[in-house]
Amino acid sequence: MKITKTSILAASALAISVTAGVVWAQDSADAAMDDRELLTTVSDHWRIHLLHDMREGLFVQVQEILAANAAGDMATVEALATERGKAHFAHMDPAMMAELPAQMKGMGKAMHLAFDDVATAARETGDPAAVSGAVSDLMMACTACHLTYKLNP
Ligand code: HEC
Known part of the structure; x- marks a missing residue:
């Protein structure tokens, strides 16, 4: 694949959303472990x-x-x-x-x-x-x- 500005931006956006998803999943798992x-x-x-x-x-x-x-x-x-x-x-x-x-x-x-x-x-x-x-x-x-x-x- 040719590396263009667009593909770099798309890859960054994907990386950010994956990270956000992992953080969100962790937060909700943590919340489920402690509902006091x-x-x-x-x-x-x-x-x-x-x-x-x-x-x-x-x-x-x-x-x-x-x-x-x-x-x-x-x-x-x-x-x-x-x-x-x-x-x-x-x-x-x-x-x-x-x-x-x-x-x-x-x-x-x-x-x-x-x-x-x-x-x-x-x-x-x-x-x-x-x-x-x-x-x-x-x-x-x-x-x-x-x-x-x-x-x-
Ligand atoms: C009416 C409520 C209540 C009762 C009954 C109670 N506790 Fe606690 N206890 C708490 C709360 C609230 C905390 C704080 C927990 C936290 O913030 O993570 C705590 C914390 C503790 C801690 C940790 C203290 C620290 O330094 O962090 C110990 C050890 C403990 N309780 C022992 C007991 C034992 C043993 C009994 C029964 C004989 C008991 N507790 C009964 C409410 C209670």
């Missing part, structure tokens, strides 16, 4: 606080509960789970709660009540299998919220 709602009403202060509590509070505490359960130490399971149960409501700052959507608060409440169920399973059954089941239910409350919301864009 971004929490835009949460200030930096409470976002940092919430992420810190998830990372160094909740996540660690669930692991400690599992370790105590594996060791058959029901008293520790009960104590750790009770701390994060209804008892935790008293530690929640109203200023933070005011920035969270009602549905998210409902999911948070369900999680705290599920911690109490872990404590109850430890106290009333003393059975590691029953406690594992209650921890699994608790973790459904974690994942339900994680599948719905995000704090980081």
Whole structure:
């Protein structure tokens, strides 16, 4: 083929549209992978606080509960789970709660009540299998919220 100005322009236009198509396909694949709602009403202060509590509070505490359960130490399971149960409501700052959507608060409440169920399973059954089941239910409350919301864009 003879290289003319027209053929160069046509080749460039084709290259641009192919690239645009690839970028578009990638963007829509990315969007399909993450359809969580971004929490835009949460200030930096409470976002940092919430992420810190998830990372160094909740996540660690669930692991400690599992370790105590594996060791058959029901008293520790009960104590750790009770701390994060209804008892935790008293530690929640109203200023933070005011920035969270009602549905998210409902999911948070369900999680705290599920911690109490872990404590109850430890106290009333003393059975590691029953406690594992209650921890699994608790973790459904974690994942339900994680599948719905995000704090980081
Ligand atoms: C009511 C909602 C909600 C519940 C319940 C919840 N989380 Fe989260 N969690 C979030 C949100 C929102 C983020 C931020 C995710 C993002 O922006 O990518 C998060 C982030 C995290 C992170 C990452 C923190 C970081 O530094 O990025 C961890 C770890 C975590 N959660 C653990 C847990 C565990 C364990 C539970 C259950 C025991 C739990 N969460 C329950 C809403 C929740």
